[in-house]
Amino acid sequence: xxxxxxxxxxxxxxxxxxxxxxxxxxxxxxxxxxxxxxxxxxxxxxxxxxxxxxxxxxxxxxxxxxxxxxxxxxxxxxxxxxxxxxxxxxxxxxxxxxxxxxxxxxxxxxxxxxxxxxxxxxxxxxxxxxxxxxxxxxxxxxxxxxxxxxxxxxxxxxxxxxxxxxxxxxxxxxxxxxxxxxxxxxxxxxxxxxxxxxxxxxxxxxxxxxxxxxxxxxxxxxxxxxxxxxxxxxxxxxxxx
Amino acid sequence: xxxxxxxxxxxxxxxxxxxxxxxxxxxxxxxxxxxxxxxxxxxxxxxxxxxxxxxxxxxxxxxxxxxxxxxxxxxxxxxxxxxxxxxxxxxxxxxxxxxxxxxxxxxxxxxxxxxxxxxxxxxxxxxxxxxxxxxxxxxxxxxxxxxxxxxxxxxxxxxxxxxxxxxxxxxxxxxxxxxxxxxxxxxxxxxxxxxxxxxxxxxxxxxxxxxxxxxxxxxxxxxxxxxxxxxxxxxxxxxxxxxxxxxxxxxxxx
Ligand SMILES: Nc1ncnc2c1ncn2[C@@H]1O[C@H](COP(=O)(O)OP(=O)(O)OP(=O)(O)O)[C@@H](O)[C@H]1O
Ligand SMILES: [Mg+2]
Numbered sequence: 220x221x222x223x224x225x226x227x228x229x230x231x232x233x234x235x236x237x238x239x240x241x242x243x244x245x246x247x248x249x250x251x252x253x254x255x256x257x258x259x260x261x262x263x264x265x266x267x268x269x270x271x272x273x274x275x276x277x278x279x280x281x282x283x284x285x286x287x288x289x290x291x292x293x294x295x296x297x298x299x300x301x302x303x304x305x306x307x308x309x310x311x312x313x314x315x316x317x318x319x320x321x322x323x324x325x326x327x328x329x330x331x332x333x334x335x336x337x338x339x340x341x342x343x344x345x346x347x348x349x350x351x352x353x354x355x356x357x358x359x360x361x362x363x364x365x366x367x368x369x370x371x372x373x374x375x376x377x378x379x380x381x382x383x384x385x386x387x388x389x390x391x392x393x394x395x396x397x398x399x400x401x402x403x404x405x406x407x408x409x410x411x412x413x414x415x416x417x418x419x420x421x422x423x424x425x426x427x428x429x430x431x432x433x434x435x436x437x438x439x440x441x442x443x444x445x446x447x448x449x450x451x452x453x454x455x456x457x458x459x460x
Numbered sequence: 461x462x463x464x465x466x467x468x469x470x471x472x473x474x475x476x477x478x479x480x481x482x483x484x485x486x487x488x489x490x491x492x493x494x495x496x497x498x499x500x501x502x503x504x505x506x507x508x509x510x511x512x513x514x515x516x517x518x519x520x521x522x523x524x525x526x527x528x529x530x531x532x533x534x535x536x537x538x539x540x541x542x543x544x545x546x547x548x549x550x551x552x553x554x555x556x557x558x559x560x561x562x563x564x565x566x567x568x569x570x571x572x573x574x575x576x577x578x579x580x581x582x583x584x585x586x587x588x589x590x591x592x593x594x595x596x597x598x599x600x601x602x603x604x605x606x607x608x609x610x611x612x613x614x615x616x617x618x619x620x621x622x623x624x625x626x627x628x629x630x631x632x633x634x635x636x637x638x639x640x641x642x643x644x645x646x647x648x649x650x651x652x653x654x655x656x657x658x659x660x661x662x663x664x665x666x667x668x669x670x671x672x673x674x675x676x677x678x679x680x681x682x683x684x685x686x687x688x689x690x691x692x693x694x695x696x697x698x699x700x701x702x703x704x705x706x707x708x709x710x711x712x713x714x
Binding site: 225304310311 | 511512513514532533534536537539541543545546547548549550551552556559560561563564565589590604
């Protein structure tokens, strides 16, 4: 708990927390504007109204979230490397894996807040713009959880990468490369491709149905834990010499 | 003898290069120990091993009777350290930087002002650390080491980048520390003339090997025995290093 407070203090004047919250607000605004403008076209699609609401807007929202995650993850460790503050941390009686975990948790919570904001907007739209009686709260909540879980592998992966490279351009480049390769391969049906964390994140966006793909959720959980475990292990055992 | 820091045949190899070679130093409790050596002698590497920043290839050491890695947290709680360049959060002010360290150490709030006062940075405590001048960053690093007045201080070239009056000030500060509160200081430098003014004991390192260890009087004594003038210790130090370098060349030729 104390470590978390310390971590939050360190992040003062950096954009780590604002960036994901801003992404959430931007995503929510996009949903409103886009639905207002394209309402008739969207509802005219041969899909169930709930599927339209959740999958047709999610593509753009997901890309916003993805870049929010990449940028926030880059910054959360950049502040340690700039001024080589992390070297001081190694000389203090504290746990370095603990610090890693705190950064991971802070990003997870802010990402969740962003996704909650976006889905709050979708809920408002659903309640006021969908044809009478077609809005389903359960489906929306389920999709919210689905989009959160499928976004976590990218977060876990990006925190890992950013913790290992002092030069912020490296994790940023990895993030962009991940995004591009993920986008190129997202619509492929081959399940093995889901070992690529960015492809997992793209899954809900390329689907036509709001029903969660349980295989993707499974891959997501495993990858999230795997990258987190790897990051903690490296924080404990590999030093910046 | 009561040694608060004692190393035994401490060795660090990087690939095939030996940076620290079977070094055994002994720091008396409550003393100031000057660690001398030219560039690349292995002073920083030795200090990094003492702080657990890098693992020794061979050898052992104890700090206040404790050892790495088992007592890592306990050891680090007792040591205030400053290695090579100052480390700080660029996005925080001087005070906020110290506050982060204070919270990690679980110290009281007033320790921050105490440390700022000691290094003469009180006036600039609320400026962003990235906007500090080189000397101010150096002082901030020192304040971080002095925070909470730890019983052991490990300072690696703390006067680097300071102006002459700053050097003087920090030197006087370090010198006064064992009287101010009960502490032991391990300080490194390139210049014997600087160390001479503060240290009780010195260790001279060259190419990773400890050439001399003892008090300043011991050094004068051995200089006289070797037929050198003991008036200027800096010359003694330089000639010890030169002799060692010459001997190394000789050995390399054979
Ligand atoms: N991580 C590393 N990898 C390889 N070699 C290293 C590493 N760190 C230090 N060295 C080498 O070890 C030797 C000793 O370095 P060290 O920094 O301990 O010297 P120093 O006595 O502190 O010198 P200076 O007075 O210049 O600070 C140098 O030759 C250096 O190049
Ligand atoms: Mg050095």
